[in-house]
Amino acid sequence: MKKIQRDQLYDQAxxxxxxxxxxxxxxxxxxxxxxxxxxxxxLVTEIDKNTEEFFVQRIKETFPNHGIIGEEGYGDKLTSLDGIVWIIDPIDGTMNFVHQKRNFAISVGIYKDGVGEIGIIYDVMANNLYHAKRSEGAYKNARKLAPLKMNPIFSEAIIGMNHFWLCENRHVDEKVMQQFVRTIRGARTYGSAALEFAFLAEGIIDGYISMKLSPWDIAAGKVIAEEVGGLVTTIDGEELTMLDKSTVLACNRQLHHDIASFIKKGRK
Known part of the structure:
Protein backbone atom coordinates (compact mmCIF):
# COMPACT_ATOMS: atom_id res chain seq x y z
CA MET A 1 0.00 0.00 0.00
CA LYS A 2 1.36 3.41 -0.95
CA LYS A 3 2.19 5.71 1.96
CA ILE A 4 -0.16 8.50 0.85
CA GLN A 5 -3.05 6.07 0.49
CA ARG A 6 -2.33 4.51 3.87
CA ASP A 7 -2.03 7.88 5.59
CA GLN A 8 -5.41 8.92 4.18
CA LEU A 9 -7.02 5.68 5.34
CA TYR A 10 -5.38 6.05 8.74
CA ASP A 11 -6.66 9.59 9.29
CA GLN A 12 -10.15 8.74 8.06
CA ALA A 13 -10.38 5.56 10.13
CA LEU A 43 -24.46 -10.64 24.21
CA VAL A 44 -25.25 -8.13 21.49
CA THR A 45 -27.00 -4.77 21.77
CA GLU A 46 -28.60 -2.46 19.28
CA ILE A 47 -25.65 -0.13 19.88
CA ASP A 48 -23.26 -2.86 18.64
CA LYS A 49 -25.37 -3.19 15.51
CA ASN A 50 -25.80 0.53 14.97
CA THR A 51 -22.09 1.15 15.39
CA GLU A 52 -21.17 -1.49 12.83
CA GLU A 53 -23.76 -0.06 10.43
CA PHE A 54 -22.17 3.35 10.95
CA PHE A 55 -18.77 2.03 9.82
CA VAL A 56 -20.12 -0.03 6.93
CA GLN A 57 -22.15 2.87 5.53
CA ARG A 58 -19.20 5.27 5.61
CA ILE A 59 -16.71 2.78 4.22
CA LYS A 60 -19.00 1.81 1.34
CA GLU A 61 -19.71 5.46 0.53
CA THR A 62 -16.07 6.55 0.69
CA PHE A 63 -14.19 3.41 -0.38
CA PRO A 64 -16.66 1.31 -2.39
CA ASN A 65 -13.99 -1.16 -3.52
CA HIS A 66 -12.92 -2.08 0.00
CA GLY A 67 -14.11 -5.28 1.66
CA ILE A 68 -15.50 -5.42 5.19
CA ILE A 69 -15.56 -8.17 7.81
CA GLY A 70 -17.69 -7.26 10.83
CA GLU A 71 -18.81 -9.14 13.92
CA GLU A 72 -22.48 -8.28 13.57
CA GLY A 73 -22.78 -9.37 9.95
CA TYR A 74 -23.25 -6.05 8.17
CA GLY A 75 -20.06 -6.48 6.16
CA ASP A 76 -19.25 -8.73 3.22
CA LYS A 77 -19.09 -12.52 2.96
CA LEU A 78 -15.40 -12.78 2.12
CA THR A 79 -13.42 -15.91 1.37
CA SER A 80 -10.09 -14.13 0.90
CA LEU A 81 -8.26 -11.02 2.06
CA ASP A 82 -7.38 -9.86 -1.45
CA GLY A 83 -7.39 -6.09 -1.81
CA ILE A 84 -8.11 -3.77 1.10
CA VAL A 85 -10.27 -5.25 3.86
CA TRP A 86 -11.56 -3.58 7.03
CA ILE A 87 -12.01 -5.96 9.98
CA ILE A 88 -14.30 -4.40 12.58
CA ASP A 89 -15.54 -5.14 16.07
CA PRO A 90 -17.94 -2.30 16.91
CA ILE A 91 -17.92 -3.07 20.64
CA ASP A 92 -15.35 -5.58 21.83
CA GLY A 93 -16.34 -6.52 25.36
CA THR A 94 -20.11 -6.25 25.05
CA MET A 95 -20.69 -7.93 28.42
CA ASN A 96 -18.52 -5.27 30.06
CA PHE A 97 -20.41 -2.62 28.10
CA VAL A 98 -23.76 -3.91 29.36
CA HIS A 99 -22.82 -4.62 32.98
CA GLN A 100 -19.98 -2.21 33.76
CA LYS A 101 -20.37 0.63 31.25
CA ARG A 102 -16.58 0.50 30.84
CA ASN A 103 -13.72 -1.83 29.78
CA PHE A 104 -14.87 -2.18 26.17
CA ALA A 105 -13.35 -0.96 22.92
CA ILE A 106 -13.89 -0.27 19.25
CA SER A 107 -11.46 -2.33 17.18
CA VAL A 108 -10.64 -1.62 13.52
CA GLY A 109 -7.93 -3.37 11.53
CA ILE A 110 -7.22 -2.56 7.88
CA TYR A 111 -5.43 -5.22 5.82
CA LYS A 112 -4.03 -5.18 2.29
CA ASP A 113 -3.75 -8.58 0.62
CA GLY A 114 -3.68 -10.24 4.03
CA VAL A 115 -1.06 -7.92 5.57
CA GLY A 116 -2.05 -5.73 8.49
CA GLU A 117 -1.45 -2.10 7.54
CA ILE A 118 -3.43 -0.18 10.18
CA GLY A 119 -4.65 -1.05 13.66
CA ILE A 120 -6.90 1.11 15.84
CA ILE A 121 -8.26 0.24 19.29
CA TYR A 122 -10.32 2.84 21.14
CA ASP A 123 -10.93 2.43 24.86
CA VAL A 124 -14.15 4.40 24.67
CA MET A 125 -14.77 5.31 28.31
CA ALA A 126 -11.12 5.98 29.16
CA ASN A 127 -10.80 7.99 25.92
CA ASN A 128 -7.53 6.26 25.04
CA LEU A 129 -6.78 5.65 21.37
CA TYR A 130 -4.19 2.97 20.56
CA HIS A 131 -3.14 3.11 16.92
CA ALA A 132 -0.44 1.95 14.54
CA LYS A 133 0.64 1.88 10.93
CA ARG A 134 2.83 -0.97 9.76
CA SER A 135 6.56 -0.20 10.16
CA GLU A 136 5.85 3.20 11.76
CA GLY A 137 5.45 2.26 15.41
CA ALA A 138 2.46 2.17 17.74
CA TYR A 139 0.93 4.97 19.80
CA LYS A 140 -1.33 5.55 22.76
CA ASN A 141 -2.99 8.85 21.91
CA ALA A 142 -0.02 11.06 20.90
CA ARG A 143 2.63 9.10 22.82
CA LYS A 144 4.73 6.57 20.96
CA LEU A 145 4.86 3.25 22.74
CA ALA A 146 8.24 1.79 23.64
CA PRO A 147 9.33 -1.61 22.35
CA LEU A 148 8.30 -4.50 24.56
CA LYS A 149 10.77 -5.41 27.27
CA MET A 150 12.59 -8.58 26.34
CA ASN A 151 12.26 -10.07 29.83
CA PRO A 152 13.21 -13.75 29.55
CA ILE A 153 12.04 -14.68 33.06
CA PHE A 154 8.98 -16.84 32.55
CA SER A 155 8.09 -16.92 36.24
CA GLU A 156 7.86 -13.10 36.40
CA ALA A 157 5.37 -12.73 33.53
CA ILE A 158 1.88 -11.26 33.90
CA ILE A 159 -0.34 -12.92 31.28
CA GLY A 160 -3.80 -11.86 30.13
CA MET A 161 -6.01 -14.88 29.58
CA ASN A 162 -9.72 -15.65 29.61
CA HIS A 163 -11.53 -18.59 31.19
CA PHE A 164 -12.08 -20.65 28.04
CA TRP A 165 -9.13 -22.92 28.77
CA LEU A 166 -11.24 -24.23 31.68
CA CYS A 167 -13.97 -25.37 29.31
CA GLU A 168 -13.83 -28.63 27.46
CA ASN A 169 -11.79 -28.07 24.32
CA ARG A 170 -9.33 -29.79 22.05
CA HIS A 171 -6.51 -27.31 22.49
CA VAL A 172 -5.01 -27.76 25.95
CA ASP A 173 -5.11 -29.92 29.02
CA GLU A 174 -6.72 -28.27 32.03
CA LYS A 175 -4.08 -29.54 34.47
CA VAL A 176 -1.28 -28.14 32.33
CA MET A 177 -2.97 -24.74 32.29
CA GLN A 178 -3.46 -24.86 36.04
CA GLN A 179 0.26 -25.44 36.41
CA PHE A 180 0.91 -22.64 33.93
CA VAL A 181 -1.06 -20.19 36.07
CA ARG A 182 0.86 -21.32 39.15
CA THR A 183 4.20 -20.88 37.37
CA ILE A 184 3.76 -17.35 36.02
CA ARG A 185 3.68 -14.35 38.34
CA GLY A 186 0.01 -13.62 37.67
CA ALA A 187 -2.96 -13.88 35.31
CA ARG A 188 -5.39 -11.11 34.39
CA THR A 189 -8.78 -11.14 32.67
CA TYR A 190 -10.14 -7.90 31.25
CA GLY A 191 -13.08 -9.19 29.21
CA SER A 192 -12.01 -7.54 25.96
CA ALA A 193 -9.45 -9.07 23.61
CA ALA A 194 -8.84 -5.70 21.97
CA LEU A 195 -7.95 -4.09 25.30
CA GLU A 196 -5.72 -7.05 26.19
CA PHE A 197 -3.75 -6.45 22.99
CA ALA A 198 -3.59 -2.74 23.78
CA PHE A 199 -2.36 -3.41 27.32
CA LEU A 200 0.25 -5.82 25.95
CA ALA A 201 1.50 -3.15 23.56
CA GLU A 202 1.61 -0.64 26.40
CA GLY A 203 3.57 -3.03 28.62
CA ILE A 204 0.86 -3.41 31.28
CA ILE A 205 0.83 -7.17 30.71
CA ASP A 206 3.58 -9.34 29.25
CA GLY A 207 1.46 -11.63 27.11
CA TYR A 208 -2.02 -12.65 26.06
CA ILE A 209 -3.50 -16.12 25.50
CA SER A 210 -6.93 -17.08 24.23
CA MET A 211 -8.25 -20.43 23.08
CA LYS A 212 -10.87 -19.06 20.68
CA LEU A 213 -10.98 -15.67 19.01
CA SER A 214 -12.55 -14.38 15.80
CA PRO A 215 -10.74 -12.17 13.25
CA TRP A 216 -12.44 -9.00 14.49
CA ASP A 217 -11.11 -9.70 17.99
CA ILE A 218 -7.53 -9.89 16.72
CA ALA A 219 -7.07 -7.79 13.59
CA ALA A 220 -6.29 -4.38 15.07
CA GLY A 221 -4.43 -5.73 18.08
CA LYS A 222 -2.12 -7.83 15.93
CA VAL A 223 -0.94 -4.75 14.01
CA ILE A 224 -0.41 -2.72 17.18
CA ALA A 225 1.36 -5.50 19.09
CA GLU A 226 3.70 -6.26 16.22
CA GLU A 227 4.72 -2.61 15.99
CA VAL A 228 6.22 -2.81 19.49
CA GLY A 229 8.03 -6.08 18.78
CA GLY A 230 5.33 -8.56 19.75
CA LEU A 231 4.85 -11.92 18.10
CA VAL A 232 1.21 -12.86 17.46
CA THR A 233 0.42 -16.43 16.39
CA THR A 234 -1.78 -19.38 17.27
CA ILE A 235 -0.72 -21.24 20.41
CA ASP A 236 1.10 -23.64 18.08
CA GLY A 237 3.15 -20.81 16.60
CA GLU A 238 1.29 -20.80 13.29
CA GLU A 239 0.33 -17.68 11.36
CA LEU A 240 -3.16 -16.28 11.93
CA THR A 241 -5.39 -16.22 8.84
CA MET A 242 -7.88 -13.43 9.76
CA LEU A 243 -10.67 -15.43 8.13
CA ASP A 244 -11.34 -18.09 10.78
CA LYS A 245 -11.54 -18.46 14.53
CA SER A 246 -8.30 -19.52 16.16
CA THR A 247 -6.27 -19.75 19.31
CA VAL A 248 -3.95 -16.81 20.01
CA LEU A 249 -0.63 -16.32 21.73
CA ALA A 250 0.79 -12.79 21.79
CA CYS A 251 3.89 -11.68 23.70
CA ASN A 252 7.49 -10.67 23.23
CA ARG A 253 9.58 -13.08 21.22
CA GLN A 254 11.59 -14.41 24.15
CA LEU A 255 8.52 -15.37 26.15
CA HIS A 256 6.74 -16.75 23.10
CA HIS A 257 8.95 -19.83 22.87
CA ASP A 258 8.70 -20.57 26.59
CA ILE A 259 4.92 -20.20 26.73
CA ALA A 260 4.30 -22.18 23.53
CA SER A 261 6.53 -24.98 24.77
CA PHE A 262 4.76 -25.10 28.13
CA ILE A 263 1.29 -25.18 26.59
CA LYS A 264 2.34 -27.76 24.02
CA LYS A 265 2.68 -30.26 26.86
CA GLY A 266 -1.07 -30.12 27.18
CA ARG A 267 -1.92 -30.82 23.55
CA LYS A 268 -4.25 -33.75 23.16
Missing part, protein backbone atom coordinates in the same frame (compact mmCIF):
# COMPACT_ATOMS: atom_id res chain seq x y z
CA UNK A 14 -9.28 7.35 13.30
CA UNK A 15 -11.86 10.09 12.73
CA UNK A 16 -14.65 7.54 12.27
CA UNK A 17 -13.57 5.58 15.36
CA UNK A 18 -13.62 8.71 17.52
CA UNK A 19 -17.02 9.70 16.11
CA UNK A 20 -18.39 6.22 16.78
CA UNK A 21 -17.05 6.35 20.33
CA UNK A 22 -18.79 9.67 20.91
CA UNK A 23 -22.04 8.19 19.62
CA UNK A 24 -21.71 5.22 21.98
CA UNK A 25 -21.12 7.43 25.01
CA UNK A 26 -24.21 9.48 24.17
CA UNK A 27 -26.46 6.45 23.69
CA UNK A 28 -25.28 4.15 26.47
CA UNK A 29 -26.98 6.08 29.28
CA UNK A 30 -30.40 5.52 27.73
CA UNK A 31 -32.48 2.38 27.27
CA UNK A 32 -31.31 -0.03 24.58
CA UNK A 33 -32.16 -3.53 23.47
CA UNK A 34 -29.96 -6.43 24.64
CA UNK A 35 -30.08 -9.87 23.00
CA UNK A 36 -27.96 -13.03 22.95
CA UNK A 37 -26.37 -14.81 20.01
CA UNK A 38 -24.69 -18.23 20.27
CA UNK A 39 -25.42 -18.61 24.01
CA UNK A 40 -26.93 -16.56 26.89
CA UNK A 41 -23.50 -15.05 27.68
CA UNK A 42 -22.79 -14.02 24.08
Missing amino acids: KAWVLEAGKNIREKMTGTFEIASKSNPND
